[in-house]
Amino acid sequence: MKKLIFIFILALTFVGCDDFLDKRDPTATSFVEFFNDEEDLRRVVYSSYLDVFTNPQARANVFYMAEGKSDNAYSRIEGDHHQRIANGDFNSNTNSFLFYYELQMKHLGRLNTFISYTDVPYVEDESVRQKYKSILEALRVWHYFRLTFRWGDVPFHLEPADLTDAQQDATPKEEILDQLFPLAEEIASRLPADEYTTDKYMFNRYSLKALTMRYALYNGRYELASRLAKEIMDSGKYSLHPVYEDLFQYEACSNNNEFIMHLNRESHASRATYTFRDLGPHYRTGPGQSYLVPLKALVDSYWTMQGNPISNCPLHTKEEYELNPNLNRDPRYEMSIMGHGDIFYGDTIDIYNPNNPMYYENLRASRSGYWFRKYVDEADAFKSGGNMEFGILRYAEVLLTYAEAKIMMNDVDALAKSSINQIRQRAGLDMAEADVTLPKYSSYSQQQWIDLIRNERRIELAAEGQRYNDVIRWRIAEEVQNKPALGHTRKADGELVSLKIEDRSFRPHNYVWPFHENSLRVEPGLTQNPGY
Amino acid sequence: MNKFKIITLLAFLFIAYQGWAQQKTVHGTVTDTRGEPIPFVNVVIKGATIGTATNVTGQYELSINDDVTLIFSSLGFKDNEIHTRGKEKIDVILIEDHIAVGEVVVMGYNAVERTHLASSVEVVDMEKVKTRPIFKLEEGFSGTVAGATLMQGSNLPGSVPGTISIRGLSTLQNAAPLVIVDGMEQSLTDIDPNQVKSISVLKDAASASMYGSRGANGVIIIETERGSTGEFKVDLHSWVAMQSPIDLPDFVGSADYMRLNNEARGMQGQSLLFTEQDITQAEGGNYTNTDWLKEVMQSTSYSHNTSANISGGGGVGTFNLMLGYVEENGLNDIEGTNKFSARFNTNINIADKFVLLADFYAHRLQVNRLHANSDGHGLYQIAWRMNPTQPVFYDSDLPNHYILHNNLNPVASIDHGGTRNYLHDRSTINLRPRYYINDNLSISGNVSYMINKSANKYRRETFKFFDGDRKPVDVWSNSVGAEQGVSVSQITARGLINYEKDLRGEQDKIYLVLGSEIMNYTYTDYREIAKASFFGKLNYSFDNRYLLETTVRTDGSSKFAPGNQWGFFPSASLGWNVHNESFMESLKDLGIFNTFKVRASYGLIGNENVDPYLWQEVVNTWGWTMRVPNPDFTWEKQKQKNLGVDIASFRNRLNVTFDVYEKYSYDLIYSDFPVPPLTGSYYLTSSVNIGEVENKGWEVSTKWSDKIGDFSYSVGAMLFDNRNKVLKAGYSENDTLIFKNNNDMIWYRGIAVENYFGYETNGYFRDQDEVDATEAKLPNTLPGDIKYVDQNGDGIINDLDKVDLGDPFPHYNYSVNLDLRYKKWDFSVLGQGVGKRTGRLNGQEGYPVLMDGSSNSLGAPRQYYADNRWMPDNQESRFPRVWTGSSSNAVLSDVWLGEASFFRLKTLQLGYSVPRIGKSIRNVRFYVNAQDAITFTKWEGLEPERNGGNGNYPRMATYSLGVKATIF
Numbered sequence A: 001m002k003k004l005i006f007i008f009i010l011a012l013t014f015v016g017c018d019d020f021l022d023k024r025d026p027t028a029t030s031f032v033e034f035f036n037d038e039e040d041l042r043r044v045v046y047s048s049y050l051d052v053f054t055n056p057q058a059r060a061n062v063f064y065m066a067e068g069k070s071d072n073a074y075s076r077i078e079g080d081h082h083q084r085i086a087n088g089d090f091n092s093n094t095n096s097f098l099f100y101y102e103l104q105m106k107h108l109g110r111l112n113t114f115i116s117y118t119d120v121p122y123v124e125d126e127s128v129r130q131k132y133k134s135i136l137e138a139l140r141v142w143h144y145f146r147l148t149f150r151w152g153d154v155p156f157h158l159e160p161a162d163l164t165d166a167q168q169d170a171t172p173k174e175e176i177l178d179q180l181f182p183l184a185e186e187i188a189s190r191l192p193a194d195e196y197t198t199d200k201y202m203f204n205r206y207s208l209k210a211l212t213m214r215y216a217l218y219n220g221r222y223e224l225a226s227r228l229a230k231e232i233m234d235s236g237k238y239s240l241h242p243v244y245e246d247l248f249q250y251e252a253c254s255n256n257n258e259f260i261m262h263l264n265r266e267s268h269a270s271r272a273t274y275t276f277r278d279l280g281p282h283y284r285t286g287p288g289q290s291y292l293v294p295l296k297a298l299v300d301s302y303w304t305m306q307g308n309p310i311s312n313c314p315l316h317t318k319e320e321y322e323l324n325p326n327l328n329r330d331p332r333y334e335m336s337i338m339g340h341g342d343i344f345y346g347d348t349i350d351i352y353n354p355n356n357p358m359y360y361e362n363l364r365a366s367r368s369g370y371w372f373r374k375y376v377d378e379a380d381a382f383k384s385g386g387n388m389e390f391g392i393l394r395y396a397e398v399l400l401t402y403a404e405a406k407i408m409m410n411d412v413d414a415l416a417k418s419s420i421n422q423i424r425q426r427a428g429l430d431m432a433e434a435d436v437t438l439p440k441y442s443s444y445s446q447q448q449w450i451d452l453i454r455n456e457r458r459i460e461l462a463a464e465g466q467r468y469n470d471v472i473r474w475r476i477a478e479e480v481q482n483k484p485a486l487g488h489t490r491k492a493d494g495e496l497v498s499l500k501i502e503d504r505s506f507r508p509h510n511y512v513w514p515f516h517e518n519s520l521r522v523e524p525g526l527t528q529n530p531g532y
Numbered sequence B: 001m002n003k004f005k006i007i008t009l010l011a012f013l014f015i016a017y018q019g020w021a022q023q024k025t026v027h028g029t030v031t032d033t034r035g036e037p038i039p040f041v042n043v044v045i046k047g048a049t050i051g052t053a054t055n056v057t058g059q060y061e062l063s064i065n066d067d068v069t070l071i072f073s074s075l076g077f078k079d080n081e082i083h084t085r086g087k088e089k090i091d092v093i094l095i096e097d098h099i100a101v102g103e104v105v106v107m108g109y110n111a112v113e114r115t116h117l118a119s120s121v122e123v124v125d126m127e128k129v130k131t132r133p134i135f136k137l138e139e140g141f142s143g144t145v146a147g148a149t150l151m152q153g154s155n156l157p158g159s160v161p162g163t164i165s166i167r168g169l170s171t172l173q174n175a176a177p178l179v180i181v182d183g184m185e186q187s188l189t190d191i192d193p194n195q196v197k198s199i200s201v202l203k204d205a206a207s208a209s210m211y212g213s214r215g216a217n218g219v220i221i222i223e224t225e226r227g228s229t230g231e232f233k234v235d236l237h238s239w240v241a242m243q244s245p246i247d248l249p250d251f252v253g254s255a256d257y258m259r260l261n262n263e264a265r266g267m268q269g270q271s272l273l274f275t276e277q278d279i280t281q282a283e284g285g286n287y288t289n290t291d292w293l294k295e296v297m298q299s300t301s302y303s304h305n306t307s308a309n310i311s312g313g314g315g316v317g318t319f320n321l322m323l324g325y326v327e328e329n330g331l332n333d334i335e336g337t338n339k340f341s342a343r344f345n346t347n348i349n350i351a352d353k354f355v356l357l358a359d360f361y362a363h364r365l366q367v368n369r370l371h372a373n374s375d376g377h378g379l380y381q382i383a384w385r386m387n388p389t390q391p392v393f394y395d396s397d398l399p400n401h402y403i404l405h406n407n408l409n410p411v412a413s414i415d416h417g418g419t420r421n422y423l424h425d426r427s428t429i430n431l432r433p434r435y436y437i438n439d440n441l442s443i444s445g446n447v448s449y450m451i452n453k454s455a456n457k458y459r460r461e462t463f464k465f466f467d468g469d470r471k472p473v474d475v476w477s478n479s480v481g482a483e484q485g486v487s488v489s490q491i492t493a494r495g496l497i498n499y500e501k502d503l504r505g506e507q508d509k510i511y512l513v514l515g516s517e518i519m520n521y522t523y524t525d526y527r528e529i530a531k532a533s534f535f536g537k538l539n540y541s542f543d544n545r546y547l548l549e550t551t552v553r554t555d556g557s558s559k560f561a562p563g564n565q566w567g568f569f570p571s572a573s574l575g576w577n578v579h580n581e582s583f584m585e586s587l588k589d590l591g592i593f594n595t596f597k598v599r600a601s602y603g604l605i606g607n608e609n610v611d612p613y614l615w616q617e618v619v620n621t622w623g624w625t626m627r628v629p630n631p632d633f634t635w636e637k638q639k640q641k642n643l644g645v646d647i648a649s650f651r652n653r654l655n656v657t658f659d660v661y662e663k664y665s666y667d668l669i670y671s672d673f674p675v676p677p678l679t680g681s682y683y684l685t686s687s688v689n690i691g692e693v694e695n696k697g698w699e700v701s702t703k704w705s706d707k708i709g710d711f712s713y714s715v716g717a718m719l720f721d722n723r724n725k726v727l728k729a730g731y732s733e734n735d736t737l738i739f740k741n742n743n744d745m746i747w748y749r750g751i752a753v754e755n756y757f758g759y760e761t762n763g764y765f766r767d768q769d770e771v772d773a774t775e776a777k778l779p780n781t782l783p784g785d786i787k788y789v790d791q792n793g794d795g796i797i798n799d800l801d802k803v804d805l806g807d808p809f810p811h812y813n814y815s816v817n818l819d820l821r822y823k824k825w826d827f828s829v830l831g832q833g834v835g836k837r838t839g840r841l842n843g844q845e846g847y848p849v850l851m852d853g854s855s856n857s858l859g860a861p862r863q864y865y866a867d868n869r870w871m872p873d874n875q876e877s878r879f880p881r882v883w884t885g886s887s888s889n890a891v892l893s894d895v896w897l898g899e900a901s902f903f904r905l906k907t908l909q910l911g912y913s914v915p916r917i918g919k920s921i922r923n924v925r926f927y928v929n930a931q932d933a934i935t936f937t938k939w940e941g942l943e944p945e946r947n948g949g950n951g952n953y954p955r956m957a958t959y960s961l962g963v964k965a966t967i968f
Helices: A002-015 A037-052 A063-069 A083-087 A095-117 A126-151 A173-190 A205-218 A222-234 A273-277 A296-301 A318-324 A331-336 A395-408 A412-425 A446-459 A466-472 A517-522 B001-020 B126-130 B137-141 B205-217 B254-267 B277-283 B292-296 B378-385 B410-416 B582-589 B768-773 B863-867
Strands: A074-075 A260-262 A293-296 A338-339 A370-372 A389-393 A485-492 A495-500 B022-033 B044-047 B051-053 B058-066 B069-073 B080-083 B092-094 B103-107 B111-113 B121-124 B179-180 B196-204 B217-225 B231-245 B301-313 B317-330 B336-350 B354-370 B418-436 B441-460 B462-467 B472-476 B479-483 B488-503 B510-521 B530-540 B547-559 B567-576 B591-606 B638-648 B654-666 B669-674 B686-687 B691-708 B713-727 B737-739 B742-747 B757-759 B761-764 B785-786 B802-804 B809-820 B825-836 B838-840 B898-900 B901-915 B921-937 B958-965
Touching: A037 A095, A037 A126, A063 A074, A063 A083, A063 A273, A063 A293, A063 A389, A063 A466, A074 A083, A095 A517, A126 A173, A126 A205, A126 A466, A173 A205, A205 A222, A205 A260, A205 A395, A205 A466, A205 B472, A222 A395, A260 A395, A273 A293, A293 A370, A296 A318, A296 A338, A296 A446, A296 A485, A318 A495, A318 B785, A331 A338, A389 A395, A389 B761, A395 A412, A395 A446, A412 A446, A446 A466, A495 B737, A517 B669, A517 B737, B044 B058, B051 B058, B080 B092, B103 B196, B126 B196, B179 B479, B196 B205, B205 B217, B205 B530, B205 B567, B205 B591, B205 B638, B254 B277, B254 B863, B292 B378, B292 B410, B378 B410, B410 B462, B547 B591, B582 B591, B669 B737, B742 B757
Parallel strands: B022 B092, B179 B217
Antiparallel strands: A074 A293, A260 A389, A338 A370, A485 A495, B022 B058, B044 B051, B044 B069, B069 B080, B103 B111, B121 B196, B196 B217, B231 B301, B231 B958, B301 B317, B317 B336, B336 B354, B354 B418, B418 B441, B441 B479, B441 B488, B462 B472, B488 B510, B510 B530, B530 B547, B547 B567, B567 B591, B591 B638, B638 B654, B654 B691, B669 B686, B691 B713, B713 B809, B737 B742, B757 B802, B761 B785, B809 B825, B825 B901, B838 B898, B901 B921, B921 B958
């Protein structure tokens, strides 16, 4: 009996052998295991778009919310990473910089890995594999365009990185750009020229050229920008949609010939879009949260119907225009913005009525008294989510870019003027006065042309997330973003009084973003940008 | 229950077998050590139900069939087992059982007499704990064990009050100590103190190393009550309590709120919200002045607890059935918890040398919360976001016309927000068979199974909100659902060999334990953890003067990378019972020293309290490598030295214990080690073993107890402190370690394990000129804002200017207790305090507004802030100017740190005992108790046991009334 017991105990002790302790995560797969066929390639491209560029739910990333970083608009949630950049209340400890930097860099790391493995999956048609590979490479170029524009010198690495590679020194910005532009054009030549019938959001030849054109303009490479713009114009694939308003409503957002880079339903697998929630007012039981609202500075920038700035109009005084933005105004104003006194869903907006949810001091109301009308369709007023489609880059920008590049090269040719006219005409301005081939424009100095094209761009692309980039690259931020954020204006005691949201400041070193303190500690190869 | 039936059947079979043999009679006399006969001693046959009792002269007579083992037991004496061995007359001497609780110390795998112990073990006085109105067992550790601290921030029903910290923080992972209940590892939160017999806290490496892999944070051993032979009784205990909040915030009234808001907005150049007329109306009481906290705390919270322990025993064995019910109601009709628990412990004597301890336990804990307040604190966070100028209802005749202020209305959340009910079930089966090979050697096993399940359901009916013009403005729609939580099923199997022998005629004693154990946890979300270990422990006492204790343990855990799963943890300790030395004889005779023990220990223990699978490379189906894998991931280790002295003197009236220790932890597990983003992993973290940390401290506790006639008293005090320090924050001495989710803490050589890493300040800006003249400032600084010191003079305020501002740990923890007893009355006081602690005025306890990263404008300032704020004519104020919106003041600096020391009367109890009522009711005691009733502190926040916050369930003082009685 005793012997049996001893043997039993001994057996018990040997139960704890290594197999027993080998427990692995059953949800784990290895990289090679899941990367099998064409669908996996597509999925990888899809998720590389979704996480950074095309998620309609991620307010920090979706293109229209970026307007909140500029003097055009106010973003009310600090955690959306726009507000502090707009009001200048940031330093190297502000979370936004860590968020954007890490998001892009870790996607770069992932893209590098995917690109090096694109030969692994089984694909029936090799041209499909090449297409996906080129799109991934194009995404990589896009990331670097953005990184260099924001931070300047960043680590440049095109292979999968291990810990040592990941801590390498930053490469100077110009060096990176000198490699990127030719690389972008080369990738574009590999991509199919026609728009895809499915997966339209993925890069094709001309949409990549358009993106390259945009960043060429941003980085002051005007020759390249104008050449690429001309190539796109000459291809004949795109044209301006006749009605400006419909581009941003359900009427034409899905069937127009103007969008070049798409953010369509396929790009996020038909999730809901949230433009009404983000931009729209709190109306009855609807979902509007007014997360992003336009400011007085944008409202006042709209031309008069004749194409003149409101401070320089023979018909009315500036004060009249400030008090009533609808008076004799560029038709794009009422298509893009609505405010106190305008009609929404049959009701007149009254921001001064404390009983009304739109009262300007309410959390869910607009503190400026204005809302964007672009992307805000009344059909979405009571729906929890919409299904709108967007153009991240459209043909109008190509025309504007060509004109601006030519103006900056001091070579305002007929095509440049015609581009401006096409935009103005489509907008509905009174071409008898607004036509830039008229004699009064022929005596314009370069600076006057610059002011004209800059304001035209501001108006045309309002609410599309471009303004901050423009303000940075034109280096006018110290002037325009050092002013307080103002809203609706009315007359009180004979004085013009505007709602004030906040004071804003922009210091000379804010043209580049700081690296977050955590990034500096984790990547010793980075040098902090000056002033931080 | 089936198992119990089988065991009873076996018992009957044995008895039937007995009946086959011959019948004979055995008789004798039972006396005590002085030769006096003891009446009414139970005499039972081990393994059978037959028994008798001694008569008035101590004699007994019993018919038996064959040779059996007889058990002699009586209250106040140690049980004595004697085999008949063919004899017919057996006289028995019973030894008095005056070994009090604490003189045999339960170490987990065996029990050792305290005089033979060479390591640092402390026993909690359970009687005190049972009569306190505590809901979670953690609360019983505050001020009762030297070296253990518990900071309780709120009294939320159904939540864990805090983490017990034993001898300082030495890990970046979960720092909770290991808790073993009857040999099974589980959490101690819901154990009913009425079911607990003893709690031992193993503090140093030598005692805790028996638990090798998990002992680095200290070990708490809990034994539950068992029955005793020959004594059938029912113990009843019931108390009712009422709670009242002690940390309500002092927010300003509406007139002051309006003035302060205007002041803030005026300084910031924003348009004012309130007119002078509004303010005058508010002064006169004609304006809304809502006290939101009062609106939300709708009822007084009551609670009650009843428990019944039914126990008894005979020859077959002993049993104890413990039933308990505790109910705690919250501050409104919906919130509250109740728990029903049943524990059935039996010792079954199956055969002469074979005993089976079979324990069964189940509890059901139900927690009811508001759907809008499922974490328990949310409702109060919302109430803190309101301000007094906001009315609850519109002034209209519509019923339930709530106003939604910025989408919030906490009163509506209570009445129409819906409810959420949580259900937590636990059931355990614990079988411990033990076979006595001879008097000294036994082998035992332990197989236990525990299952923890939880589920919740929620329900909210539709409710419509209307705006001031009676138009619909929001709808809380119907929502109904139920979810299962992740359940975990835990199986433990252990085999032990136990050897205890007195050598050299009771001069020496040796205890030896050898064993092996395996554990397996399986979760319903696919995770599985397995652990295996082998261990051995030796206690040797030479001449009761020199003591040696050594332990050796090796553990393997599946959480670590293959090849790094096993760890080896040895320890040794030496003790010297100086009082038994010949040269101490004279001092002993004089009564100056009764006990004088010196002990020293040194050991290596480990910690593996981390999630599984962290070492593995995991690529998800989107191609993300979730974290950078680490094939070298292994144990966290700790070396601990302890030196202690135990003295009892003046005829055991004075007891002093003194311990000093040093813990050195290395290879710390850090599961969020940041990696550069270009590596392309999703979480940008890796799990590594990094860093070294040191904890040094000392503990001293004393107690004096004496008796003068009918009056007995005892006074005790304890004082202890712990300091910790990072020795290495990375792979080399000069590395620093940042915490991605916490910019207010950092590690580098010499700093405390948890610290405040912020700016040093130098007053407030006097005026706009000074702001303009200063280069080094944060953006958007205005007069009245904090002036941060630019440490490196580079004109920029950034991380390079942050310094170590202290640590949040409690220092110089002390407690005093006083027990008085006079005839039938007893009075006791337990006071607990912290001598020094740097607390942080976090959230709305410090800032005048809620800094939430969105509008930064909700909530009202505290009266304390308003009275001490900066104003142009009050430059040297405690706090900066009042603000609303984002501000450069809302970062960690020495402005927001303060002294959080306190002294709190934890227990104030008065009791009256009645020895006998009627025939069967005895040992009755009535008592009243006030818990946490009085606090002395200079802390500027609301509650010195926590670091500020943005609203939480209040901290309560509990007043209770209870009665205990034993029936039969």
